[in-house]
Amino acid sequence: MDNPFLSIFSTQDLSNKVSEIKHKWETFITNPDNYESLENVVRREILHSWSRCQSIGINPEQRQARTALTSFELETLLSESDLYHAAKPIIDSIYDKLIGTGYLITLNDESGKMIYLKGEKDLIKKTEKINFLPGMDWSESAAGTNAIGTSIVSKMPIQVFSAEHFCEGFHPMTCSASPIFHPYTKNAIGAIDFTGFWPSTQPHTLGLAVSLAQMIEQQLLFIYQKKYKQLEEYYHQYTFKWKEHAVLVISNEAVLVNGDRTLMNTLHLKKEKTFDNHVKIQKLLQNPADFFKQAKGYQFIHLDPIIINHEEIGYLAIFQKTTGASSSMLAQSKDQQHQLIGESPEMKEILHKCRQIASVTTPILLTGETGTGKELIARYIHEVSSRSDKPFIAINCGAMQKELIGSELFGYESGTFTGGKKEGKKGKFEEANGGTIFLDEIGEMPLDMQVHLLRVLQEKEFTRLGSSKTIKIDVKVIAATHRNLEAMIEEGSFRSDLFFRLNVISFTIPSLSERKSDIIPISNHYLQLFTEKYHKPLSFRLTEKTKCFFLSYNWPGNIRELRNALEHAVIFSSSAEIEQWHLPDYLSNLPHQQSLVEAGHTSFSIMEKTEMEQIRKLLIQSKWNISAVAKELKMARSTLYRKLKKYHLKELSHVEIQ
Known part of the structure; x- marks a missing residue:
């Protein structure tokens, strides 16, 4: 019985077979209406693939594959890819056995992009002419009929020989590939492929590809079992600490691991690692706010990455029941989250730390350059804590008159000041009781006030000015500064005991130049914000040249400078496309690298x-x-x-x- 997945059953008389297939290919290319006449002489999967290629307009004279990933994008993909981590050791272990056979081994992701290549250098050099390299797009929709792309589309192993490739530039090649399936969802998540020049054709390479794919699937099963166990533990820890929240825990390959049963029922999700669930979760991750509109009785708060051992392994979708909750508070929470935009590894790590420390009452010190968003980070810590329904009070110690900072922080009793309120006044610590107080620019606090703050941190109590009555409080204190507090201690302008009390938990917010991958998403957010603020009828976007400039500029003023530049551009631009000359003068006059x-x-x-x-x-x-x-x-x-x-x-x- 013929094997429909194989093109060549014998290595004898390969030249004549190449000529025969070339003739059939030419017949199809010159007149696609000959489809029916070719049905009995061309394998069904190949003919179907040719037809798909012809219908989407792929050029049959194409000579090279197209670039899909830059080296940096490829490096990022590999660092996060379970498929790569599972397959690479298996590919490397079999490589020695293929030396001299004329074959390369490739690993490809679910969209047909090559992500790993193993083979002899002289053979790799020969195949470079057709861009047979990592980072190139070998999907059927980009490179025509080929074993990698066609196996993913058909979800079946396949061998493609010589002119069976739709694009003429790949006719010298032979390839055998097998799709790799997710062990739970059974979705095709990649392909393993053996490729060489057609004189090296062997029928057994297809069976080898299938065997290798099955070995990779077994290794993936082990990886996912370990990952899902970690995510299950994370789910139980989170629900134990934040009982007022309903959550879903999702793996980074869009598999639902666990979640609140009532919430899952509302969203028509099942606690099953199935393909149907997988498709729904993919939609969820692409646009969580729209997807979660279906969750009646719940308010979607935010979607957070789950990072364990510096590796992002999943996501936490957090909801709050709307019953009894303040709609304004929930709206504020959602608004705050939207301003915390960060896909860079640096920001994901910061947000992970924020969630880890959200439940503790220990003071927190945030450091970093001016304009990096320290207050937004402080608000985020508050919003993901159990204090989120209590006040968040922000005060800038550098913006207050030194003689008034004591009354602002601690309040005063009636008659303490001439011109003061008759009934006295609550201080910021009283207003924040039960919630969080954010002390920005803590380095600007006068020395005589620092001792009072130290007492609050140590004793959880304070006294209003003009009073002898002690007031007990429960406030989470987050302080921030762009100054070097240790240098200030040496100068005698900051108390060492206060520093050590604040510095139990501390981390530095990275500058914008250290998180370049966040620049464009942040820019898009502010363009939308200012479009609405100034009632502009346009939908603003950065041109490619402006994006390039934004990524090359150092942004010494960080997010604040970026925000101001975009506000200026929206105000003065009469075009939907933001060019460099729409920016403030000091930026528009800089040389344009692109x-x-x-x-x-x-x-x-x-x-x-x-x-x-x-x-x-x-x-x-x-x-x-x-x-x-x-x-x-x-x-x-x-x-x-x-x-x-x-x-x-x-x-x-x-x-x-x-």
């Missing part, structure tokens, strides 16, 4: 453009440390300098290092 990059580069090949982009991003990331970039690229400094000259990247150095 115009330099684009100059004279239209003749570069895809490979050269990919290399140029890789070098440019590494230079920006390393702040033009040539030695570090050369080491990362595994090339001599002299070679790197030649490439800088070739790609006109040397002209950018004065822009990048500002």
